[in-house]
Amino acid sequence: MTTPDLSIVIVSWNTSAMTRDCLRSIAETEFGRRAQTIVVDNASTDGSPDDIAREFPWVELIRNPTNAGFAAANNVGFRRCTGRHVLLLNSDTLVLGDVLEKSVRYLDERKDVGAMGCRVVNPDRTLQSTCFRYPSLLNLTLLSTGLHRIPLPFFGRHTYRGWKRDTERDVEVITGCYLLIRKEVLDEIGPLDERFFFCGEETDWCLRIVRAGHRLTLAPVGDIVHFGNASGRQLSFRRDVMLSAGLVKLHAKHGGTLGGAAAWAILYGCNAVRAIGWKVLSVLSRNERHRARAEHFANVTKAFEGSWIRPVPNEPKAPEKPAHA
Numbered sequence: 001m002t003t004p005d006l007s008i009v010i011v012s013w014n015t016s017a018m019t020r021d022c023l024r025s026i027a028e029t030e031f032g033r034r035a036q037t038i039v040v041d042n043a044s045t046d047g048s049p050d051d052i053a054r055e056f057p058w059v060e061l062i063r064n065p066t067n068a069g070f071a072a073a074n075n076v077g078f079r080r081c082t083g084r085h086v087l088l089l090n091s092d093t094l095v096l097g098d099v100l101e102k103s104v105r106y107l108d109e110r111k112d113v114g115a116m117g118c119r120v121v122n123p124d125r126t127l128q129s130t131c132f133r134y135p136s137l138l139n140l141t142l143l144s145t146g147l148h149r150i151p152l153p154f155f156g157r158h159t160y161r162g163w164k165r166d167t168e169r170d171v172e173v174i175t176g177c178y179l180l181i182r183k184e185v186l187d188e189i190g191p192l193d194e195r196f197f198f199c200g201e202e203t204d205w206c207l208r209i210v211r212a213g214h215r216l217t218l219a220p221v222g223d224i225v226h227f228g229n230a231s232g233r234q235l236s237f238r239r240d241v242m243l244s245a246g247l248v249k250l251h252a253k254h255g256g257t258l259g260g261a262a263a264w265a266i267l268y269g270c271n272a273v274r275a276i277g278w279k280v281l282s283v284l285s286r287n288e289r290h291r292a293r294a295e296h297f298a299n300v301t302k303a304f305e306g307s308w309i310r311p312v313p314n315e316p317k318a319p320e321k322p323a324h325a
Contacts, residue, residue, distance in 0.1 A: 005104050006035040007083030007183075011073040012091040013041070016048040018227065019091040023056050031101040033058075038080050039091075040064060040073040070176070071192035071201040078191050086186055088202075090177040092227040099222030103180050106221050114214025115181040115206070117174035119165045119223045128226055129159045130178070131171040131218045134207065135247060137262055144270035168219045172210070176202040177226045185214055193253075198239075199246030204253065237299040244271070244304055271301045 008026065012019040019039065026032040038060045041049045049063050062076055074088060085104055089095075099118055107113060120130040133139055139158040142148045147155050153162060163169065179202065189208045192201045210216050244267045252260025278294035281287075 004034060004036045004083040006031075006085050006087060006100060007081035008035050008037045008087045008089050008100075009074055009077035009081065010037070010039045010089050010091050011042060011070055011077070012039055012044060012048050012052070013067060014044045014046045014048065015091045016044070016046050016051045019048060020051060020055060022089070022091055022093050022095070023052070023059060025093075025095040026100070027056075028095075029098060029100065031098065031104075032095065035100065036060070036081065036083050038062065038077045040077045042067040042069075042073050069194065069197035071196050072194040074176075075191040075194060078186065081183065081186075084183055086181050086183055088176040088179040088181075089224075090226060093177055094225040096223045096225065099224060102221035103219075106219050107180065107182060110215075110217075112215050113217050114185040114209045114212070115174065115179060115216050117171075117178055117180070117218045118221050119218075120178060120226045121223050123225055123227060125225075127165060128228070130175045130226070131160065131165075132173045132175075133158050133160070134172045135203065135250070137251070137259070137266065140247065140251075140263060140266055144266055165218060166220050168217060170215055171218050172216070173203050173206045174216060174218065178224050181209070185209060185212070188212060196246050196249060198242040200250040201246075203250055207254065237296050237303070240271075240296075240300045241303045244268075244300070268301065268304055271297055271304060275301050 010019065010022065023037065023039070026035065026037060037056075037058070039052055039056075040062045041052070042064050043066050049061060052059060053061050060080060062080070064073060064076065068076070078086065085107055087100075087103075103116065103118055106116060117131055120128045122128050135143070135158070142155055143158060148158060149155070156162070160169075160171070189205075189212050193204050194201075196204060206216055247267060248260055248264045251263035255262075275294060275297035278290055278297055282290035282294045
């Protein structure tokens with residue numbers, strides 16, 4: 001069998017319509033049709049697996065019996081990958097033009113680049129920020145307090161403010177909505193850390209890629225459309241709790257107990273201040289939106305009290321040899 005240039009791994013959870021739109025966009029180009037495409041369904045209840053199997057018989061469909069989380073589901077897909085490069089692609093995206101082919105060509109021409117991302121746009125074609133600096137305690141403080149909104153370069157440093165993503169640039173973190181990695185680099189650094197259920201796994205992975213001596217870049221090789229957190233929107237305040245817990249775990253893993261405790265204190269404090277502020281505002285204004293926001297952050301703060309995560313120093317093992325169906 002000929003080794004494909006590209007293996008695409010898509011994790012789907014209750015996003016049947018969007019996942020099928022994503023697969024159609026892949027199939028619109030000859031290069032996309034030649035790629036190995038794997039969909040890992042995380043125990044959807046909306047009929048996603050049957051819909052995908054019926055409409056896309058060329059897709060390798062894996063049905064997880066439970067929602068194992070983003071990291072674990074991708075790792076299941078990695079074990080099936082046979083391509084020279086592996087692409088993490090969100091289910092709520094549309095691949096535009098020849099971005100897949102140009103991305104593979106980009107990695108083939110730059111042997112020092114271990115992984116890369118492309119430009120990502122919103123449905124209205126405005127630019128979406130999908131690469132960032134590492135969420136250090138300074139960057140975490142700027143984001144959590146809202147200081148990142150101040151229109152000065154220092155305060156917008158986490159999102160590389162002012163850069164239109166129209167030039168090649170080395171970055172520190174690329175989100176998993178479109179993250180292309182060499183298969184040999186994946187085999188070297190190992191899969192995503194499954195102890196991150198929601199948030200933190202891509203940042204941890206990017207950090208490990210760079211620490212292994214590989215460049216991580218964003219290149220203007222083309223665009224994809226990202227509708228944005230289709231699965232996460234279903235989680236209400238629990239989403240914010242899991243995001244915060246993932247960041248605490250990230251700092252505990254790479255900064256030890258002190259780093260984890262500092263991240264916890266920053267996030268807990270900012271959520272508590274928001275809860276109090278919105279509560280006061282809701283009492284004064286008697287506005288239903290203000291009341292809902294106060295309740296949201298009160299729930300986040302209450303649930304976050306027990307979210308202390310101990311350090312997790314052990315790295316996940318490298319993936320096994322590709323499984324054959």
